Amino acid sequence: MDEDAKALDALEKLMATAHVRGQWQVGANRPENMRRSPDGRVFIDPAPQAKPYLWRWDVMRRILDGACVVLPESETARRSLLYMNPGLQRGTTQTIWAGMQVIQPGEIAWAHRHTVNALRFTIDTGDNVFTVVDGEVLPMRPYDLILTPGWCWHDHHNDTPKPAIWLDVLDVPFIGMINQNYYEELGETVQDRRNDTALPGGAVLRPLGETPVRAARTCRYGWDETRARLDTVAGQGADPCDGVAVEYVDPATGASALATLACYAQMLPPGFSGHRRRRGASAVHFVISGEGKIEFDDTTLDFARHDGMAVPNWTWHRLVNASTTEPAFLFTVTDRPILDAFGLYREQTEP
Ligand SMILES: [Fe+2]
Known part of the structure; x- marks a missing residue:
């Protein structure tokens, strides 16, 4: 090793102990997507890790039915299945988590809130399936879009004789990437409701303590x-x-x-x-x-x-x-x- 190499080696050892890295060292781990244009200039564009992938409905339906059998009572807050992209450790894409959820007849997915933003796109439900978002009852009819924006209380209800199924889409991978995941349960199964008359035949108001307050916004698109x-x-x-x-x-x-x-x-x-x-x-x-x-x-x-x-x-x-x-x-x-x-x-x- 010549004198220059020795000096560089000593410097890099000092840098390692000081938790410092030189850009020349990062260069040894150049991204695979670093390429050259025809005129010789280096350029980089995104190389997605996620793969194009399709999840078939007939397979998902079998799994959803099976989940209702092996989990007759949902032991977690939600009986959800996630589309796991084969190119990723977690997630459907690098920022989005999607999948399907099933709620059994008479079941309630209890009230909670999180900084993760989420939406439901209804697939198969009867007339009395609904989500409550910050006190507002939102009927879930086939292909309706229901939003549960970050930090809004939400609980899901199925008051029909058959399972209710919908698509869930959340920004879990993104919120996780920036380490901003906050979550809490209400401590009651359901939250107070302001507009039960939105449901067919109305529903019984269940008295609860504090009603969460948040600026009203549109959370249902029929x-x-x-x-x-x-x-x-x-x-x-x-x-x-x-x-x-x-x-x-x-x-x-x-x-x-x-x-x-x-x-x-x-x-x-x-x-x-x-x-x-x-x-x-x-x-x-x-x-x-x-x-x-x-x-x-x-x-x-x-x-x-x-x-x-x-x-x-x-x-x-x-x-x-x-x-x-x-x-x-x-x-x-x-x-x-x-x-x-x-x-x-x-x-x-x-x-
Ligand atoms: Fe949730």
């Missing part, structure tokens, strides 16, 4: 209204990549549905064959109805009713409706608000 809005927008033409799409926004502010998650309803017209696009945002798609596929560079996800899909960030893909006679409807959630908040969002479309 499917009938959403579907009607899609029909109206369809008359104005379709986006070449997304088909006909509407975003669920806070009507008071126009902001995204949740601080970290944006929600959309999409309609792929019959015969729709989308252009290729990649976005900085990752996405989860749930198939409301119809059949089609998402084509990626090295895989294709063939989807049908009630399947769930993960689309990783910065991954080329395109949407196709397999039917030439029927539209396909998707409910889509992305983490775009996180990227917009820091000016990070990018997208590219192939002509």
Whole structure:
């Protein structure tokens, strides 16, 4: 070892004891996605760890039925199943956790709150399934969207004779990444309610202590209204990549549905064959109805009713409706608000 090498070695040993690292040392662990442009310049763009993946409804339904058998009483706050992306240690994408929840007849998923933002997209329920968010009763009818924004009290109820099933989408991986996870139980099974008359036939008010107070905001978006809005927008033409799409926004502010998650309803017209696009945002798609596929560079996800899909960030893909006679409807959630908040969002479309 020459004198310069010895000096460098000694310096790096001192740095190690001082918990200091030089950028020249980091260079030894250069990201795999560091590449060179044709003119020789180094560049990096995101290399998603998540994989494109599809969770089939028939398999999920079998697992949900099995969970009701082996967990006749939910022993945790929720009887939830999570879509685990095969490319990740945890999560459906790097920021989003999605999955399905089932509540047995007569069951209550007890009141709690957390800084994690969450939403429910109803799949299969009867007339008397509802969520209470900060005291407000929100009926859950098929394909309704129910928001439980961060730190809002929420409990879920199934007062029908059959299991109630919905899609859960949460920002758990993101909140965990920045270590901002706070959680607490109410200490009572249910919270006080302000508007039980929202339920068919009303319901009995259960007196409780403190009623949580929070600025009221829209936390329920009915499917009938959403579907009607899609029909109206369809008359104005379709986006070449997304088909006909509407975003669920806070009507008071126009902001995204949740601080970290944006929600959309999409309609792929019959015969729709989308252009290729990649976005900085990752996405989860749930198939409301119809059949089609998402084509990626090295895989294709063939989807049908009630399947769930993960689309990783910065991954080329395109949407196709397999039917030439029927539209396909998707409910889509992305983490775009996180990227917009820091000016990070990018997208590219192939002509
Ligand atoms: Fe929760």
